[in-house]
Amino acid sequence: PTLRADAIDGLCFEGVPLAAIAAAHGTPCWVMGVGTLKGRARALRAAFTDAGLSPSMHFALKSNDLRATLVTLAAEGFGCDAVSGGEIRRARAAGIAPHHIVFSGVGKTDAELDLALELGLAHINVESAEELRRLSVRASAMGREADVVLRVNPDVDAATHDKISTGRADDKFGIPFGDIPALFDEARRLPGLRMAGLAVHIGSQINEAAPFRRAYARIASLVRDLRARGHAVHIVDCGGGLGIAYRDEIALDPRAWAATIAEAFGDLDVRLAIEPGRWLSAPAGLLLARVIDTKAMPEGSPDLIVLDAAMNDLARPSLYDSWHGIVPVAPPALHAPCTPHTVVGPVCESSDVLARARPLPRLEPDALVAILDAGAYGAVMSSTYNSRPLAAQVVVDDGRMACVKPRQDIEALWAGETVPEWFAA
Numbered sequence: 001p002t003l004r005a006d007a008i009d010g011l012c013f014e015g016v017p018l019a020a021i022a023a024a025h026g027t028p029c030w031v032m033g034v035g036t037l038k039g040r041a042r043a044l045r046a047a048f049t050d051a052g053l054s055p056s057m058h059f060a061l062k063s064n065d066l067r068a069t070l071v072t073l074a075a076e077g078f079g080c081d082a083v084s085g086g087e088i089r090r091a092r093a094a095g096i097a098p099h100h101i102v103f104s105g106v107g108k109t110d111a112e113l114d115l116a117l118e119l120g121l122a123h124i125n126v127e128s129a130e131e132l133r134r135l136s137v138r139a140s141a142m143g144r145e146a147d148v149v150l151r152v153n154p155d156v157d158a159a160t161h162d163k164i165s166t167g168r169a170d171d172k173f174g175i176p177f178g179d180i181p182a183l184f185d186e187a188r189r190l191p192g193l194r195m196a197g198l199a200v201h202i203g204s205q206i207n208e209a210a211p212f213r214r215a216y217a218r219i220a221s222l223v224r225d226l227r228a229r230g231h232a233v234h235i236v237d238c239g240g241g242l243g244i245a246y247r248d249e250i251a252l253d254p255r256a257w258a259a260t261i262a263e264a265f266g267d268l269d270v271r272l273a274i275e276p277g278r279w280l281s282a283p284a285g286l287l288l289a290r291v292i293d294t295k296a297m298p299e300g301s302p303d304l305i306v307l308d309a310a311m312n313d314l315a316r317p318s319l320y321d322s323w324h325g326i327v328p329v330a331p332p333a334l335h336a337p338c339t340p341h342t343v344v345g346p347v348c349e350s351s352d353v354l355a356r357a358r359p360l361p362r363l364e365p366d367a368l369v370a371i372l373d374a375g376a377y378g379a380v381m382s383s384t385y386n387s388r389p390l391a392a393q394v395v396v397d398d399g400r401m402a403c404v405k406p407r408q409d410i411e412a413l414w415a416g417e418t419v420p421e422w423f424a425a
């Protein structure tokens, strides 16, 4: 996020002092910048327009599923990429029209396929031959026709973190590209299917053009092959994956991404779609936390800063060793000399480390810090481990703030739980 320092109030996000947010809504607390989100949505669209493309834009709502986020992006012309029945219903509840929703995912249940068919989504991105056959059975039983896009596994290494790569041959995602033509042939004999095109998504946090280029080249040649066999191919869904600079990475410019898409598909006469998540939402959000205490460590180990935010709130550092900027909110600390610290949360796990060897000033208990670029895969991946309620979510926009999702009530953690009567017997 773009934060500005105010001499009195400390850091501000979109004109709202972070200290005021903490005072009003407590910590830990997620803060989404609506202006930042809108700005990024527009910049992404402009990058494609300048490349001569107007793809349909489906926001990967798994990255940030806040209703305020979905509504903001919908107003900018974005639909959604959903990966579960829950996400489809969430998108619908936020007012996203069914024909602006695409459905991806490696394990769609019958009930989820039925929901997609009933609503008439833009397309269903099918991930296996087995799923295609099952979809045919479901659709014909309902007397419907499914708009089908086959997700191709192009066997391309996205050169990103192992745990967020999805396009290598042994990843669980997509259909091996060599199997696609035979499946299109088979689909001709299967009822209830309208074969519409191909999709590909090779991973996330990708900051090089080359893997995109390799994957898209494979898809483009498949489109030509399929057409040569007499199949109509109308849609190419290019997935998401565009990375951001969390630290000192040189992020791939959206224009460069758009250029790889234009280069591969520009002359193919297909309707293009994209499914970006992180690039839109990550820099639009931060996690606001308070220092509970500090802890001196034995000689040779950096002292600890113990925050009230933890791995149950932001899982990325413990899951992927990912780096998030951490900045003190109050003005004096912003300019104080820094020494390396380990920043941890209170959760009872050694992996509950938010940052290692991080240069930070001496922070006193109660000091506020902002954990940056937390708008993607942040709140959505939170858990209530250690009976820690889900943190509040606040939006800011041009000097205004609103809590759009209150901190989870502690009693909600055990609401609905029972003990069998026969325990007493």
Ligand code: LLP
Pocket (backbone or CB within 6 Å): 060, 063, 081, 104, 105, 164, 166, 201, 203, 204, 205, 239, 240, 241, 242, 275, 276, 277, 278, 279, 316, 320, 376, 377
């Ligand atoms: N489309 C599909 C089919 C996906 O699986 C994903 C992300 C996206 C689009 C959006 O990708 P993006 O533009 O956000 O890179 N939790 C991990 C990231 C997991 C990404 C999963 N799939 C993290 O925190 O880094």
